[in-house]
Amino acid sequence: MVTLDKSKDLFDKARVILPGGVSSPVRAIKPYPFYTESANGCRIKDIDGNEYIDYCLAYGPNILGHANPVIKQAIIDQLDKGWLYGTPTGLEVTLAEKIASLYPSIDMLRFVSTGTEATMSALRAARGFTRKNKFVKIEGGFHGAHDAVLVKAGSGATTHGKPDSLGIPEDFTKNTLQVAYNDIEAMTEVIESNQDDMAAVIIEPVLGNIGPILPEGDYLKEVRKVTEENDVVLIFDEVITGFRLAMGGAQEYFGVTPDMTTLGKIVGGGLPIGVFGGKREILDMISPSGSVYQAGTFSGSPASVAAGIAAVDILEKEKVHEKLEATGNMLRAGLNDIIADKGLDYHVGGIASMFKVFFGDKPLNYQDVLKCDKEGYLQFFHDMLDSNVFLPPSQFETNFLSTAHTEADLETTLEAYAANLK
Numbered sequence: 001m002v003t004l005d006k007s008k009d010l011f012d013k014a015r016v017i018l019p020g021g022v023s024s025p026v027r028a029i030k031p032y033p034f035y036t037e038s039a040n041g042c043r044i045k046d047i048d049g050n051e052y053i054d055y056c057l058a059y060g061p062n063i064l065g066h067a068n069p070v071i072k073q074a075i076i077d078q079l080d081k082g083w084l085y086g087t088p089t090g091l092e093v094t095l096a097e098k099i100a101s102l103y104p105s106i107d108m109l110r111f112v113s114t115g116t117e118a119t120m121s122a123l124r125a126a127r128g129f130t131r132k133n134k135f136v137k138i139e140g141g142f143h144g145a146h147d148a149v150l151v152k153a154g155s156g157a158t159t160h161g162k163p164d165s166l167g168i169p170e171d172f173t174k175n176t177l178q179v180a181y182n183d184i185e186a187m188t189e190v191i192e193s194n195q196d197d198m199a200a201v202i203i204e205p206v207l208g209n210i211g212p213i214l215p216e217g218d219y220l221k222e223v224r225k226v227t228e229e230n231d232v233v234l235i236f237d238e239v240i241t242g243f244r245l246a247m248g249g250a251q252e253y254f255g256v257t258p259d260m261t262t263l264g265k266i267v268g269g270g271l272p273i274g275v276f277g278g279k280r281e282i283l284d285m286i287s288p289s290g291s292v293y294q295a296g297t298f299s300g301s302p303a304s305v306a307a308g309i310a311a312v313d314i315l316e317k318e319k320v321h322e323k324l325e326a327t328g329n330m331l332r333a334g335l336n337d338i339i340a341d342k343g344l345d346y347h348v349g350g351i352a353s354m355f356k357v358f359f360g361d362k363p364l365n366y367q368d369v370l371k372c373d374k375e376g377y378l379q380f381f382h383d384m385l386d387s388n389v390f391l392p393p394s395q396f397e398t399n400f401l402s403t404a405h406t407e408a409d410l411e412t413t414l415e416a417y418a419a420n421l422k
């Protein structure tokens with residue numbers, strides 16, 4: 001049983017000065033979160049001295065574990081040279097060329113500072129390019145916290161029961177059309193009936209912010225076909241899946257090439273980053289080449305880009321994805337065995353190094369996942385924390401594996417699942 005006395009005291013202070021006591025809603029674990037002292041490899045330590053095996057991994061970026069020494073050295077080397085210039089650097093060209101060589105959907109790209117900025121800018125570019133206004137978003141998809149996409153949004157928005165945000169004028173979301181994931185008829189219908197003003201479809205190829213929920217059959221290929229037939233820009237939001245499912249993300253894994261791609265998380269090696277890229281004719285619209293304005297003081301931040309180059313290099317040289325796929329399969333098999341032994345009606349979802357136990361039937365979309373036992377999951381989350389395993393604190397967030405998780409860590413984790421699943 002872990003005790004969190006110091007964390008509780010800190011939370012009491014924090015909630016006076018920080019809304020909800022946190023800097024991002026997903027961190028507001030009830031009744032109070034643990035406050036982190038440090039993290040290394042697959043382990044995270046709180047200020048009360050408890051240590052946990054971490055499957056949250058900062059919500060995905062730390063695929064190589066916390067404080068990877070090679071990434072750390074790349075950051076230190078960059079800090080020695082200064083960390084913000086307001087001028088272009090060769091680092092940006094190096095990382096951009098590498099990304100473009102791995103993502104056939106990307107002829108050109110721009111660096112930004114977060115995934116939120118990446119999707120906001122990608123949508124602006126798609127609208128500017130097509131001179132159209134509407135776009136389709138998937139129910140339960142999460143593309144960051146900008147106005148146009150905070151409609152039936154997954155992640156913390158759903159966890160805290162507020163998938164639509166106050167403070168966003170109706171005019172800002174009237175062009176955001178929603179369809180259920182894995183429903184190609186609904187997608188086709190909404191595109192065809194709004195074709196005159198339909199700019200884009202934005203989709204997480206694997207729903208990571210209420211999941212992971214996987215595409216069924218040829219769903220992604222069919223989405224590609226219907227968008228192509230109707231001249232609609234298809235944007236894959238690969239902020240989670242980019243460099244996680246494969247070097248070339250979900251588009252490589254599933255063999256589907258969108259018109260635009262957004263990246264973040266892993267591609268910054270754990271420092272803040274976002275990327276939006278796509279076909280040359282679309283990216284040529286971005287200022288100063290074109291008339292779609294986009295800018296940022298911290299865009300292409302040298303430390304983030306240096307960390308990203310180091311991370312991508314390790315992922316490629318060490319063939320990390322093959323190993324993580326095998327680890328993920330082993331863990332999911334172990335979880336399935338536990339659930340079968342206990343006769344529970346739960347579903348183990350996942351792909352590659354993403355996984356989750358759903359407290360309910362296999363979900364295909366947002367409405368399905370909402371039927372899962374959210375409160376039961378929260379209790380289970382606390383039980384796992386007491387067993388020194390840190391999972392993201394919501395039924396609606398994905399668990400992640402890293403190269404730092406050893407077989408012994410996985411065995412300990414499976415024992416904790418076996419002890420706590422009921």
Ligand SMILES: Cc1ncc(COP(=O)(O)O)c(C=O)c1O
Pocket residue numbers: 113114115116117119142143144145204208209237238239240264265273274
């Ligand atoms: C799929 C997806 N898109 C966009 C974002 C926004 O990224 P960021 O938190 O870096 O703004 C996230 C995560 O927050 C995400 O999971």
Ligand SMILES: N[C@H](C=O)CCC(=O)O
Pocket residue numbers: 024025026027059060142155156209240397
């Ligand atoms: N699910 C979110 C991103 O993937 C979690 C990150 C956050 O909102 O702080």
